[in-house]
Amino acid sequence: MQTKRTVFPNRVLPYALLLPQLAVTAVFFFWPAGQAVWQSFLREDAFGFRTTFVGLENYARLLADPTYLNALSVTAVFATSTAALSLLLALVLAVAVDRLVKTAGVYTTLLLWPYAVAPAVAGILWWFLFNPTIGLLPYLMDMVGYRWNHSLNKTDAMILVILAASWKQVSYNFLFFLAGLQSIPASLREAAAIDGAGPVKRFFTITLPLLSPTSFFLLVVNIVYAMFDTFPIIDATTEGGPAQSTNVLVYKVYVDGFVGLNLGSSAAQSVVLMAVVIALTVIQFRFVERRVAY
Amino acid sequence: MVENRPWLTALAHLVLIAGVVVVAFPVYVALIASTRGAFDFMSGVVPLLPGPHAAENYLTMLNSGISTSGAPPLAPMMLNSLVMALVIASGKIAISILSAFAIVYFRFPFRQAAFWMIFVTLMLPVEVRILPTFKVVADLGMLNSYAGLTVPLIASATATFLFRQFFLTVPDELMEAARVDGAGPMKFFRDILLPLSRTNMAALFVILFIYGWNQYLWPLLVTTDTGYYTIVMGIKRMADVADAYPQWNVVMAAAVLAMLPPVVVVVAMQKLFVKGLVETEK
Numbered sequence: 001m002q003t004k005r006t007v008f009p010n011r012v013l014p015y016a017l018l019l020p021q022l023a024v025t026a027v028f029f030f031w032p033a034g035q036a037v038w039q040s041f042l043r044e045d046a047f048g049f050r051t052t053f054v055g056l057e058n059y060a061r062l063l064a065d066p067t068y069l070n071a072l073s074v075t076a077v078f079a080t081s082t083a084a085l086s087l088l089l090a091l092v093l094a095v096a097v098d099r100l101v102k103t104a105g106v107y108t109t110l111l112l113w114p115y116a117v118a119p120a121v122a123g124i125l126w127w128f129l130f131n132p133t134i135g136l137l138p139y140l141m142d143m144v145g146y147r148w149n150h151s152l153n154k155t156d157a158m159i160l161v162i163l164a165a166s167w168k169q170v171s172y173n174f175l176f177f178l179a180g181l182q183s184i185p186a187s188l189r190e191a192a193a194i195d196g197a198g199p200v201k202r203f204f205t206i207t208l209p210l211l212s213p214t215s216f217f218l219l220v221v222n223i224v225y226a227m228f229d230t231f232p233i234i235d236a237t238t239e240g241g242p243a244q245s246t247n248v249l250v251y252k253v254y255v256d257g258f259v260g261l262n263l264g265s266s267a268a269q270s271v272v273l274m275a276v277v278i279a280l281t282v283i284q285f286r287f288v289e290r291r292v293a294y
Numbered sequence: 295m296v297e298n299r300p301w302l303t304a305l306a307h308l309v310l311i312a313g314v315v316v317v318a319f320p321v322y323v324a325l326i327a328s329t330r331g332a333f334d335f336m337s338g339v340v341p342l343l344p345g346p347h348a349a350e351n352y353l354t355m356l357n358s359g360i361s362t363s364g365a366p367p368l369a370p371m372m373l374n375s376l377v378m379a380l381v382i383a384s385g386k387i388a389i390s391i392l393s394a395f396a397i398v399y400f401r402f403p404f405r406q407a408a409f410w411m412i413f414v415t416l417m418l419p420v421e422v423r424i425l426p427t428f429k430v431v432a433d434l435g436m437l438n439s440y441a442g443l444t445v446p447l448i449a450s451a452t453a454t455f456l457f458r459q460f461f462l463t464v465p466d467e468l469m470e471a472a473r474v475d476g477a478g479p480m481k482f483f484r485d486i487l488l489p490l491s492r493t494n495m496a497a498l499f500v501i502l503f504i505y506g507w508n509q510y511l512w513p514l515l516v517t518t519d520t521g522y523y524t525i526v527m528g529i530k531r532m533a534d535v536a537d538a539y540p541q542w543n544v545v546m547a548a549a550v551l552a553m554l555p556p557v558v559v560v561v562a563m564q565k566l567f568v569k570g571l572v573e574t575e576k
Contacts, residue, residue: 015402025449
Protein backbone atom coordinates (compact mmCIF):
# COMPACT_ATOMS: atom_id res chain seq x y z
CA MET A 1 0.00 0.00 0.00
CA GLN A 2 1.22 3.45 -0.90
CA THR A 3 2.54 5.76 1.72
CA LYS A 4 4.86 8.72 2.12
CA ARG A 5 8.67 8.49 1.92
CA THR A 6 8.93 9.88 5.41
CA VAL A 7 6.23 9.66 8.02
CA PHE A 8 5.54 11.20 11.38
CA PRO A 9 7.01 9.11 14.19
CA ASN A 10 4.08 8.85 16.53
CA ARG A 11 2.66 5.74 18.12
CA VAL A 12 -0.61 6.91 19.63
CA LEU A 13 -1.81 9.75 17.42
CA PRO A 14 -2.73 7.69 14.32
CA TYR A 15 -5.05 5.52 16.40
CA ALA A 16 -6.69 8.59 17.88
CA LEU A 17 -7.21 9.99 14.39
CA LEU A 18 -8.74 6.76 13.16
CA LEU A 19 -10.91 6.30 16.22
CA PRO A 20 -14.05 8.24 15.17
CA GLN A 21 -14.30 6.54 11.80
CA LEU A 22 -13.56 3.08 13.12
CA ALA A 23 -15.99 3.52 16.01
CA VAL A 24 -18.89 4.48 13.72
CA THR A 25 -17.92 1.72 11.30
CA ALA A 26 -17.76 -0.88 14.04
CA VAL A 27 -21.04 0.07 15.69
CA PHE A 28 -23.14 0.70 12.59
CA PHE A 29 -21.52 -1.54 9.98
CA PHE A 30 -19.71 -4.49 11.49
CA TRP A 31 -21.95 -5.12 14.46
CA PRO A 32 -25.19 -5.14 12.40
CA ALA A 33 -23.53 -7.10 9.59
CA GLY A 34 -22.38 -9.68 12.12
CA GLN A 35 -25.87 -9.76 13.61
CA ALA A 36 -27.31 -10.38 10.16
CA VAL A 37 -24.96 -13.29 9.58
CA TRP A 38 -25.75 -14.79 13.00
CA GLN A 39 -29.49 -14.18 12.64
CA SER A 40 -29.46 -15.93 9.28
CA PHE A 41 -28.66 -19.21 11.04
CA LEU A 42 -31.55 -18.86 13.50
CA ARG A 43 -35.25 -19.45 13.32
CA GLU A 44 -37.59 -17.56 15.58
CA ASP A 45 -41.08 -18.84 16.35
CA ALA A 46 -44.06 -16.68 15.43
CA PHE A 47 -44.32 -15.01 18.82
CA GLY A 48 -40.63 -14.34 19.22
CA PHE A 49 -40.39 -16.49 22.35
CA ARG A 50 -37.89 -19.03 21.16
CA THR A 51 -35.05 -19.03 18.73
CA THR A 52 -33.38 -22.18 17.52
CA PHE A 53 -30.21 -22.67 15.57
CA VAL A 54 -31.11 -24.09 12.19
CA GLY A 55 -27.83 -23.88 10.30
CA LEU A 56 -28.24 -23.23 6.63
CA GLU A 57 -31.96 -23.94 6.60
CA ASN A 58 -32.89 -20.30 5.99
CA TYR A 59 -30.70 -20.26 2.91
CA ALA A 60 -32.10 -23.55 1.67
CA ARG A 61 -35.63 -22.22 2.11
CA LEU A 62 -34.74 -19.08 0.20
CA LEU A 63 -33.56 -21.03 -2.80
CA ALA A 64 -36.72 -23.09 -2.75
CA ASP A 65 -38.96 -20.07 -2.27
CA PRO A 66 -40.72 -19.09 -5.52
CA THR A 67 -41.17 -15.47 -4.36
CA TYR A 68 -37.42 -15.18 -3.79
CA LEU A 69 -36.63 -16.67 -7.18
CA ASN A 70 -39.16 -14.26 -8.63
CA ALA A 71 -37.39 -11.35 -6.88
CA LEU A 72 -34.10 -12.55 -8.37
CA SER A 73 -35.41 -12.49 -11.91
CA VAL A 74 -37.27 -9.20 -11.34
CA THR A 75 -34.03 -7.66 -10.08
CA ALA A 76 -32.12 -8.99 -13.08
CA VAL A 77 -34.62 -7.53 -15.53
CA PHE A 78 -34.85 -4.24 -13.67
CA ALA A 79 -31.11 -3.76 -13.17
CA THR A 80 -30.08 -4.64 -16.72
CA SER A 81 -32.83 -2.57 -18.33
CA THR A 82 -32.12 0.45 -16.15
CA ALA A 83 -28.37 0.23 -16.71
CA ALA A 84 -28.75 -0.30 -20.47
CA LEU A 85 -31.28 2.49 -20.95
CA SER A 86 -29.51 5.11 -18.87
CA LEU A 87 -26.07 4.27 -20.28
CA LEU A 88 -27.28 4.41 -23.86
CA LEU A 89 -29.13 7.71 -23.47
CA ALA A 90 -26.22 9.23 -21.56
CA LEU A 91 -23.73 8.17 -24.24
CA VAL A 92 -25.81 9.72 -27.02
CA LEU A 93 -26.15 12.97 -25.08
CA ALA A 94 -22.47 13.07 -24.14
CA VAL A 95 -21.37 12.50 -27.75
CA ALA A 96 -23.68 15.31 -28.84
CA VAL A 97 -22.36 17.73 -26.21
CA ASP A 98 -18.77 16.77 -27.00
CA ARG A 99 -19.34 17.88 -30.59
CA LEU A 100 -20.50 21.36 -29.64
CA VAL A 101 -17.98 23.76 -28.26
CA LYS A 102 -19.78 27.02 -27.65
CA THR A 103 -23.05 25.80 -26.16
CA ALA A 104 -21.71 22.71 -24.38
CA GLY A 105 -21.75 24.34 -20.96
CA VAL A 106 -25.39 25.32 -21.17
CA TYR A 107 -26.49 21.83 -22.18
CA THR A 108 -24.36 20.27 -19.46
CA THR A 109 -26.07 22.37 -16.81
CA LEU A 110 -29.50 21.57 -18.21
CA LEU A 111 -28.79 17.83 -18.15
CA LEU A 112 -26.98 17.72 -14.84
CA TRP A 113 -29.58 18.55 -12.23
CA PRO A 114 -31.67 15.34 -12.09
CA TYR A 115 -28.69 13.90 -10.20
CA ALA A 116 -29.80 16.03 -7.26
CA VAL A 117 -33.41 14.84 -7.27
CA ALA A 118 -34.17 12.27 -4.59
CA PRO A 119 -35.06 8.83 -5.98
CA ALA A 120 -38.30 8.92 -4.01
CA VAL A 121 -39.25 12.23 -5.64
CA ALA A 122 -38.29 10.91 -9.08
CA GLY A 123 -40.59 7.97 -8.44
CA ILE A 124 -43.48 10.26 -7.45
CA LEU A 125 -42.99 12.46 -10.52
CA TRP A 126 -43.19 9.54 -12.95
CA TRP A 127 -45.98 7.93 -11.00
CA PHE A 128 -47.97 11.11 -11.42
CA LEU A 129 -47.21 11.32 -15.14
CA PHE A 130 -48.37 7.73 -15.56
CA ASN A 131 -51.38 7.93 -13.24
CA PRO A 132 -54.04 5.82 -15.01
CA THR A 133 -56.93 8.24 -14.35
CA ILE A 134 -55.37 11.67 -14.71
CA GLY A 135 -51.84 11.07 -16.01
CA LEU A 136 -50.73 12.62 -19.25
CA LEU A 137 -48.96 9.63 -20.75
CA PRO A 138 -51.80 7.12 -20.32
CA TYR A 139 -54.06 9.71 -21.99
CA LEU A 140 -51.73 9.83 -24.98
CA MET A 141 -51.36 6.07 -25.09
CA ASP A 142 -55.11 5.68 -24.96
CA MET A 143 -55.31 7.56 -28.24
CA VAL A 144 -53.25 4.86 -29.93
CA GLY A 145 -55.31 2.19 -28.24
CA TYR A 146 -53.15 1.13 -25.29
CA ARG A 147 -54.79 0.98 -21.88
CA TRP A 148 -52.00 1.80 -19.44
CA ASN A 149 -52.46 0.69 -15.85
CA HIS A 150 -49.41 0.07 -13.70
CA SER A 151 -51.48 -0.90 -10.68
CA LEU A 152 -52.86 -3.91 -12.55
CA ASN A 153 -50.48 -4.66 -15.37
CA LYS A 154 -47.11 -6.18 -14.42
CA THR A 155 -45.25 -4.99 -17.49
CA ASP A 156 -46.56 -1.46 -17.11
CA ALA A 157 -45.38 -1.36 -13.50
CA MET A 158 -41.93 -2.56 -14.49
CA ILE A 159 -41.68 0.03 -17.26
CA LEU A 160 -42.69 2.74 -14.82
CA VAL A 161 -39.94 1.96 -12.30
CA ILE A 162 -37.32 1.47 -15.03
CA LEU A 163 -38.13 4.88 -16.52
CA ALA A 164 -38.02 6.63 -13.15
CA ALA A 165 -34.74 4.93 -12.20
CA SER A 166 -33.10 5.66 -15.57
CA TRP A 167 -34.29 9.27 -15.63
CA LYS A 168 -32.46 9.87 -12.39
CA GLN A 169 -29.28 8.07 -13.46
CA VAL A 170 -28.80 9.56 -16.92
CA SER A 171 -27.14 12.74 -15.67
CA TYR A 172 -24.56 10.81 -13.67
CA ASN A 173 -23.60 8.61 -16.61
CA PHE A 174 -23.62 11.63 -18.90
CA LEU A 175 -21.00 13.40 -16.76
CA PHE A 176 -18.66 10.43 -16.77
CA PHE A 177 -19.05 9.78 -20.48
CA LEU A 178 -18.39 13.45 -21.17
CA ALA A 179 -15.25 13.40 -19.02
CA GLY A 180 -14.15 10.24 -20.84
CA LEU A 181 -14.80 11.74 -24.27
CA GLN A 182 -12.93 14.91 -23.46
CA SER A 183 -9.86 12.98 -22.38
CA ILE A 184 -9.54 11.35 -25.81
CA PRO A 185 -6.79 13.23 -27.69
CA ALA A 186 -8.19 15.16 -30.64
CA SER A 187 -5.15 14.19 -32.70
CA LEU A 188 -6.36 10.57 -32.89
CA ARG A 189 -9.65 11.56 -34.44
CA GLU A 190 -8.00 14.10 -36.70
CA ALA A 191 -5.54 11.53 -38.00
CA ALA A 192 -8.41 9.14 -38.72
CA ALA A 193 -10.33 11.90 -40.45
CA ILE A 194 -7.35 12.67 -42.68
CA ASP A 195 -7.20 8.99 -43.56
CA GLY A 196 -10.77 9.33 -44.74
CA ALA A 197 -12.75 7.80 -41.86
CA GLY A 198 -16.21 9.37 -41.52
CA PRO A 199 -17.81 10.35 -38.20
CA VAL A 200 -19.65 7.07 -37.78
CA LYS A 201 -16.61 4.95 -38.50
CA ARG A 202 -14.49 7.13 -36.19
CA PHE A 203 -17.03 6.69 -33.41
CA PHE A 204 -17.00 2.90 -33.59
CA THR A 205 -13.29 2.35 -34.22
CA ILE A 206 -11.75 5.06 -32.04
CA THR A 207 -14.13 6.69 -29.59
CA LEU A 208 -15.98 3.63 -28.38
CA PRO A 209 -12.93 1.43 -27.69
CA LEU A 210 -11.23 4.29 -25.86
CA LEU A 211 -14.36 4.80 -23.80
CA SER A 212 -14.53 1.18 -22.75
CA PRO A 213 -12.84 1.71 -19.34
CA THR A 214 -15.38 4.41 -18.51
CA SER A 215 -18.20 2.24 -19.79
CA PHE A 216 -17.15 -0.71 -17.70
CA PHE A 217 -16.84 1.42 -14.59
CA LEU A 218 -20.27 2.90 -15.25
CA LEU A 219 -21.79 -0.50 -15.86
CA VAL A 220 -20.74 -1.70 -12.40
CA VAL A 221 -21.87 1.53 -10.75
CA ASN A 222 -25.21 1.39 -12.54
CA ILE A 223 -25.87 -2.18 -11.56
CA VAL A 224 -25.13 -1.30 -7.94
CA TYR A 225 -27.38 1.73 -8.25
CA ALA A 226 -30.25 -0.20 -9.78
CA MET A 227 -29.96 -3.04 -7.29
CA PHE A 228 -29.65 -1.02 -4.10
CA ASP A 229 -30.31 2.68 -4.44
CA THR A 230 -33.67 2.36 -6.15
CA PHE A 231 -35.42 1.22 -3.00
CA PRO A 232 -37.16 4.62 -2.61
CA ILE A 233 -38.45 4.53 -6.18
CA ILE A 234 -40.08 1.16 -5.62
CA ASP A 235 -41.42 2.01 -2.20
CA ALA A 236 -42.83 5.38 -3.21
CA THR A 237 -44.60 4.02 -6.30
CA THR A 238 -45.47 0.36 -6.77
CA GLU A 239 -44.48 -1.10 -3.39
CA GLY A 240 -43.31 -4.21 -5.18
CA GLY A 241 -46.62 -4.85 -6.88
CA PRO A 242 -48.74 -5.70 -8.69
CA ALA A 243 -48.41 -9.39 -7.86
CA GLN A 244 -44.70 -9.17 -6.92
CA SER A 245 -43.79 -7.88 -10.37
CA THR A 246 -41.51 -5.10 -9.09
CA ASN A 247 -40.42 -6.71 -5.84
CA VAL A 248 -36.64 -6.42 -6.17
CA LEU A 249 -34.24 -8.10 -3.74
CA VAL A 250 -33.57 -5.03 -1.60
CA TYR A 251 -37.26 -4.34 -1.26
CA LYS A 252 -37.95 -7.92 -0.28
CA VAL A 253 -35.38 -7.76 2.54
CA TYR A 254 -37.27 -4.81 3.93
CA VAL A 255 -40.76 -6.25 3.49
CA ASP A 256 -39.88 -9.67 4.90
CA GLY A 257 -38.04 -8.13 7.83
CA PHE A 258 -40.18 -5.17 8.84
CA VAL A 259 -43.63 -6.10 7.58
CA GLY A 260 -43.51 -9.89 7.63
CA LEU A 261 -41.22 -10.07 10.70
CA ASN A 262 -39.56 -13.12 9.20
CA LEU A 263 -36.19 -12.31 10.76
CA GLY A 264 -34.25 -15.41 9.74
CA SER A 265 -35.20 -15.14 6.10
CA SER A 266 -34.63 -11.39 5.97
CA ALA A 267 -31.19 -11.84 7.53
CA ALA A 268 -30.27 -14.58 5.06
CA GLN A 269 -31.32 -12.29 2.21
CA SER A 270 -29.21 -9.48 3.70
CA VAL A 271 -26.18 -11.74 3.78
CA VAL A 272 -26.66 -12.75 0.14
CA LEU A 273 -26.94 -9.09 -0.85
CA MET A 274 -23.87 -8.12 1.17
CA ALA A 275 -21.91 -10.78 -0.68
CA VAL A 276 -23.12 -9.35 -3.98
CA VAL A 277 -22.13 -5.78 -3.08
CA ILE A 278 -18.74 -6.81 -1.81
CA ALA A 279 -18.09 -8.81 -4.97
CA LEU A 280 -19.11 -5.89 -7.18
CA THR A 281 -17.02 -3.47 -5.11
CA VAL A 282 -13.92 -5.65 -5.33
CA ILE A 283 -14.33 -5.98 -9.10
CA GLN A 284 -14.66 -2.25 -9.43
CA PHE A 285 -11.80 -1.40 -7.09
CA ARG A 286 -9.41 -3.88 -8.66
CA PHE A 287 -10.27 -2.46 -12.01
CA VAL A 288 -9.97 1.16 -10.96
CA GLU A 289 -6.63 0.60 -9.20
CA ARG A 290 -5.26 -1.14 -12.25
CA ARG A 291 -6.35 1.63 -14.51
CA VAL A 292 -4.85 4.31 -12.28
CA ALA A 293 -1.50 2.54 -12.60
CA TYR A 294 -1.54 2.74 -16.42
CA MET B 295 -13.90 19.70 -34.55
CA VAL B 296 -12.16 17.76 -37.24
CA GLU B 297 -14.17 18.82 -40.24
CA ASN B 298 -17.09 21.05 -40.86
CA ARG B 299 -20.30 19.09 -41.09
CA PRO B 300 -23.17 21.43 -40.32
CA TRP B 301 -25.79 18.71 -40.43
CA LEU B 302 -23.99 16.76 -37.69
CA THR B 303 -23.86 19.85 -35.51
CA ALA B 304 -27.54 20.45 -36.15
CA LEU B 305 -28.26 16.83 -35.24
CA ALA B 306 -26.29 17.25 -32.03
CA HIS B 307 -28.40 20.28 -31.09
CA LEU B 308 -31.57 18.39 -31.94
CA VAL B 309 -30.58 15.40 -29.80
CA LEU B 310 -29.68 17.63 -26.90
CA ILE B 311 -32.83 19.69 -27.06
CA ALA B 312 -34.86 16.49 -27.11
CA GLY B 313 -32.82 15.24 -24.16
CA VAL B 314 -33.34 18.41 -22.15
CA VAL B 315 -37.09 18.35 -22.88
CA VAL B 316 -37.43 14.72 -21.78
CA VAL B 317 -35.38 15.34 -18.65
CA ALA B 318 -37.33 18.45 -17.72
CA PHE B 319 -40.79 17.24 -18.63
CA PRO B 320 -41.77 15.43 -15.39
CA VAL B 321 -40.71 18.45 -13.38
CA TYR B 322 -42.61 20.81 -15.66
CA VAL B 323 -45.77 18.78 -15.17
CA ALA B 324 -45.22 18.79 -11.41
CA LEU B 325 -44.75 22.55 -11.41
CA ILE B 326 -47.94 23.07 -13.39
CA ALA B 327 -49.89 20.70 -11.16
CA SER B 328 -48.69 22.57 -8.08
CA THR B 329 -50.26 25.80 -9.33
CA ARG B 330 -53.70 24.28 -9.80
CA GLY B 331 -56.74 24.04 -7.57
CA ALA B 332 -57.76 20.82 -5.86
CA PHE B 333 -60.58 20.12 -8.30
CA ASP B 334 -58.70 20.71 -11.53
CA PHE B 335 -57.79 17.04 -11.75
CA MET B 336 -61.29 15.64 -11.42
CA SER B 337 -62.22 16.26 -15.01
CA GLY B 338 -59.66 14.00 -16.64
CA VAL B 339 -56.21 14.68 -17.88
CA VAL B 340 -53.62 16.88 -16.16
CA PRO B 341 -53.61 20.43 -17.54
CA LEU B 342 -50.46 21.72 -19.20
CA LEU B 343 -50.80 25.42 -18.41
CA PRO B 344 -50.29 27.02 -15.01
CA GLY B 345 -53.26 27.85 -12.83
CA PRO B 346 -53.78 30.65 -10.31
CA HIS B 347 -53.34 28.72 -7.05
CA ALA B 348 -49.55 28.54 -6.76
CA ALA B 349 -49.07 30.86 -3.78
CA GLU B 350 -52.01 29.35 -1.95
CA ASN B 351 -50.82 25.74 -2.43
CA TYR B 352 -47.25 26.40 -1.41
CA LEU B 353 -48.18 28.49 1.61
CA THR B 354 -50.69 25.91 2.83
CA MET B 355 -48.14 23.13 2.53
CA LEU B 356 -45.33 25.05 4.17
CA ASN B 357 -47.42 26.19 7.12
CA SER B 358 -50.03 23.55 7.81
CA GLY B 359 -49.52 20.51 5.56
CA ILE B 360 -52.34 18.18 4.57
CA SER B 361 -54.37 18.17 7.74
CA THR B 362 -56.66 15.35 6.61
CA SER B 363 -53.81 12.85 6.32
CA GLY B 364 -51.98 13.97 9.43
CA ALA B 365 -48.99 15.01 7.38
CA PRO B 366 -46.99 17.69 9.16
CA PRO B 367 -46.32 21.08 7.54
CA LEU B 368 -43.42 21.19 5.13
CA ALA B 369 -41.40 23.99 6.68
CA PRO B 370 -40.28 22.00 9.77
CA MET B 371 -39.74 18.91 7.62
CA MET B 372 -37.45 20.88 5.34
CA LEU B 373 -35.60 22.17 8.37
CA ASN B 374 -35.08 18.58 9.56
CA SER B 375 -33.80 17.63 6.11
CA LEU B 376 -31.42 20.56 6.21
CA VAL B 377 -30.08 19.61 9.63
CA MET B 378 -29.67 16.01 8.52
CA ALA B 379 -27.89 16.93 5.28
CA LEU B 380 -25.55 19.41 6.98
CA VAL B 381 -24.63 17.11 9.87
CA ILE B 382 -24.03 14.13 7.58
CA ALA B 383 -21.94 16.15 5.13
CA SER B 384 -19.75 17.86 7.72
CA GLY B 385 -19.51 14.74 9.90
CA LYS B 386 -18.40 12.57 7.02
CA ILE B 387 -15.82 15.10 5.89
CA ALA B 388 -14.43 15.53 9.40
CA ILE B 389 -14.00 11.88 10.28
CA SER B 390 -12.73 10.81 6.88
CA ILE B 391 -10.14 13.53 6.54
CA LEU B 392 -8.72 12.52 9.92
CA SER B 393 -8.55 8.84 9.09
CA ALA B 394 -7.06 9.51 5.66
CA PHE B 395 -4.39 11.64 7.34
CA ALA B 396 -3.61 8.80 9.74
CA ILE B 397 -3.38 6.24 6.94
CA VAL B 398 -1.16 8.30 4.65
CA TYR B 399 1.16 10.12 7.06
CA PHE B 400 1.89 7.48 9.70
CA ARG B 401 3.21 3.98 9.69
CA PHE B 402 1.81 1.91 12.54
CA PRO B 403 0.78 -1.65 13.32
CA PHE B 404 -2.68 -2.58 11.93
CA ARG B 405 -2.54 0.22 9.37
CA GLN B 406 -3.39 -2.24 6.62
CA ALA B 407 -6.19 -3.73 8.73
CA ALA B 408 -7.69 -0.31 9.40
CA PHE B 409 -7.55 0.47 5.71
CA TRP B 410 -9.39 -2.72 4.83
CA MET B 411 -11.97 -2.23 7.55
CA ILE B 412 -12.88 1.06 5.95
CA PHE B 413 -12.64 -0.37 2.46
CA VAL B 414 -15.16 -3.14 3.13
CA THR B 415 -17.83 -0.61 4.02
CA LEU B 416 -17.43 1.06 0.64
CA MET B 417 -20.79 1.13 -1.06
CA LEU B 418 -22.41 -1.19 1.47
CA PRO B 419 -25.75 0.58 1.53
CA VAL B 420 -27.83 0.76 4.64
CA GLU B 421 -30.72 -0.92 2.81
CA VAL B 422 -28.84 -4.20 2.77
CA ARG B 423 -28.33 -4.60 6.51
CA ILE B 424 -31.39 -2.65 7.40
CA LEU B 425 -32.97 -4.74 10.15
CA PRO B 426 -29.92 -5.29 12.39
CA THR B 427 -28.80 -1.67 11.95
CA PHE B 428 -32.24 -0.50 12.98
CA LYS B 429 -32.03 -2.76 16.01
CA VAL B 430 -28.64 -1.36 17.05
CA VAL B 431 -29.97 2.18 16.80
CA ALA B 432 -33.10 1.23 18.76
CA ASP B 433 -31.00 -0.45 21.47
CA LEU B 434 -28.87 2.66 21.77
CA GLY B 435 -32.06 4.69 22.31
CA MET B 436 -31.40 6.80 19.23
CA LEU B 437 -34.82 6.51 17.59
CA ASN B 438 -36.56 9.83 17.00
CA SER B 439 -33.47 11.95 17.42
CA TYR B 440 -31.12 13.85 15.17
CA ALA B 441 -28.31 11.56 16.31
CA GLY B 442 -30.24 8.53 15.11
CA LEU B 443 -30.93 10.22 11.79
CA THR B 444 -27.32 11.12 11.12
CA VAL B 445 -24.64 9.20 13.03
CA PRO B 446 -25.25 5.76 11.47
CA LEU B 447 -24.84 7.29 8.00
CA ILE B 448 -21.66 9.19 8.81
CA ALA B 449 -19.00 6.54 8.20
CA SER B 450 -17.90 6.91 4.62
CA ALA B 451 -15.33 4.94 2.76
CA THR B 452 -15.59 7.03 -0.40
CA ALA B 453 -14.68 10.27 1.34
CA THR B 454 -11.73 8.57 3.03
CA PHE B 455 -10.49 7.34 -0.33
CA LEU B 456 -10.84 10.71 -1.96
CA PHE B 457 -8.72 12.34 0.75
CA ARG B 458 -6.24 9.51 0.66
CA GLN B 459 -5.78 9.90 -3.09
CA PHE B 460 -5.39 13.63 -2.68
CA PHE B 461 -2.87 13.38 0.17
CA LEU B 462 -0.76 11.01 -1.89
CA THR B 463 -0.40 13.72 -4.53
CA VAL B 464 0.74 16.34 -2.02
CA PRO B 465 4.54 16.70 -2.43
CA ASP B 466 6.59 15.02 0.30
CA GLU B 467 8.79 18.10 0.53
CA LEU B 468 6.02 20.06 2.22
CA MET B 469 5.90 17.67 5.12
CA GLU B 470 9.67 17.36 5.32
CA ALA B 471 10.00 21.14 5.41
CA ALA B 472 7.37 21.34 8.11
CA ARG B 473 9.24 18.76 10.17
CA VAL B 474 12.54 20.56 9.74
CA ASP B 475 10.83 23.69 11.01
CA GLY B 476 9.76 21.73 14.06
CA ALA B 477 6.05 21.41 13.30
CA GLY B 478 4.29 18.43 14.82
CA PRO B 479 1.79 16.32 12.88
CA MET B 480 -1.29 18.23 14.05
CA LYS B 481 0.26 21.59 13.26
CA PHE B 482 1.17 20.31 9.78
CA PHE B 483 -2.37 19.00 9.35
CA ARG B 484 -3.99 22.27 10.42
CA ASP B 485 -1.69 24.78 8.76
CA ILE B 486 -0.78 23.00 5.53
CA LEU B 487 -2.97 20.02 4.73
CA LEU B 488 -6.36 21.52 5.60
CA PRO B 489 -5.91 24.68 3.52
CA LEU B 490 -4.68 22.57 0.60
CA SER B 491 -7.78 20.35 0.81
CA ARG B 492 -10.27 23.22 0.70
CA THR B 493 -11.45 22.55 -2.86
CA ASN B 494 -11.80 18.83 -2.26
CA MET B 495 -13.75 19.45 0.90
CA ALA B 496 -16.11 21.84 -0.84
CA ALA B 497 -16.66 19.46 -3.75
CA LEU B 498 -17.31 16.58 -1.40
CA PHE B 499 -19.64 18.74 0.64
CA VAL B 500 -21.92 19.28 -2.36
CA ILE B 501 -22.18 15.55 -3.03
CA LEU B 502 -22.69 14.59 0.59
CA PHE B 503 -25.26 17.30 1.15
CA ILE B 504 -27.35 15.80 -1.64
CA TYR B 505 -26.78 12.33 -0.28
CA GLY B 506 -28.02 13.42 3.15
CA TRP B 507 -30.96 15.43 1.89
CA ASN B 508 -32.18 12.58 -0.34
CA GLN B 509 -32.13 9.87 2.34
CA TYR B 510 -35.40 8.03 2.36
CA LEU B 511 -35.49 4.62 4.00
CA TRP B 512 -33.42 5.51 7.01
CA PRO B 513 -35.55 8.46 8.21
CA LEU B 514 -38.63 6.40 7.38
CA LEU B 515 -37.52 3.80 9.93
CA VAL B 516 -35.99 5.82 12.75
CA THR B 517 -38.65 8.53 12.96
CA THR B 518 -42.14 7.84 14.21
CA ASP B 519 -42.49 11.26 15.80
CA THR B 520 -43.71 13.69 13.14
CA GLY B 521 -41.40 16.32 14.64
CA TYR B 522 -38.43 14.47 13.12
CA TYR B 523 -39.89 13.72 9.68
CA THR B 524 -37.76 14.77 6.72
CA ILE B 525 -39.39 16.05 3.58
CA VAL B 526 -38.29 13.30 1.19
CA MET B 527 -39.79 10.58 3.36
CA GLY B 528 -42.79 12.75 4.25
CA ILE B 529 -43.83 12.98 0.62
CA LYS B 530 -44.60 9.32 0.42
CA ARG B 531 -47.09 9.57 3.26
CA MET B 532 -48.90 12.37 1.48
CA ALA B 533 -48.87 10.58 -1.86
CA ASP B 534 -50.29 7.43 -0.31
CA VAL B 535 -53.30 9.36 0.83
CA ALA B 536 -53.56 11.13 -2.48
CA ASP B 537 -55.13 8.01 -3.93
CA ALA B 538 -58.14 8.50 -1.71
CA TYR B 539 -58.29 12.30 -1.82
CA PRO B 540 -56.99 13.59 -5.13
CA GLN B 541 -54.85 16.37 -3.70
CA TRP B 542 -52.26 16.08 -6.42
CA ASN B 543 -51.75 19.83 -6.51
CA VAL B 544 -50.32 19.97 -2.99
CA VAL B 545 -48.41 16.69 -3.29
CA MET B 546 -46.65 18.09 -6.35
CA ALA B 547 -45.97 21.33 -4.48
CA ALA B 548 -44.27 19.21 -1.83
CA ALA B 549 -42.28 17.34 -4.50
CA VAL B 550 -41.08 20.61 -5.99
CA LEU B 551 -40.04 21.91 -2.57
CA ALA B 552 -38.25 18.65 -1.79
CA MET B 553 -36.12 18.80 -4.90
CA LEU B 554 -35.44 22.53 -4.90
CA PRO B 555 -32.57 22.78 -2.34
CA PRO B 556 -30.38 19.96 -3.71
CA VAL B 557 -30.95 21.05 -7.31
CA VAL B 558 -30.04 24.63 -6.45
CA VAL B 559 -26.88 23.41 -4.70
CA VAL B 560 -25.84 21.30 -7.68
CA VAL B 561 -26.48 23.98 -10.28
CA ALA B 562 -24.86 26.74 -8.24
CA MET B 563 -21.80 24.67 -7.39
CA GLN B 564 -21.63 22.85 -10.71
CA LYS B 565 -17.85 23.10 -11.14
CA LEU B 566 -17.05 21.84 -7.67
CA PHE B 567 -19.72 19.18 -7.88
CA VAL B 568 -18.39 17.76 -11.14
CA LYS B 569 -14.84 17.80 -9.83
CA GLY B 570 -15.89 16.06 -6.64
CA LEU B 571 -17.99 13.47 -8.39
CA VAL B 572 -15.45 12.49 -11.00
CA GLU B 573 -12.66 12.35 -8.43
CA THR B 574 -14.59 10.46 -5.80
CA GLU B 575 -15.55 7.67 -8.09
CA LYS B 576 -12.41 7.31 -10.14
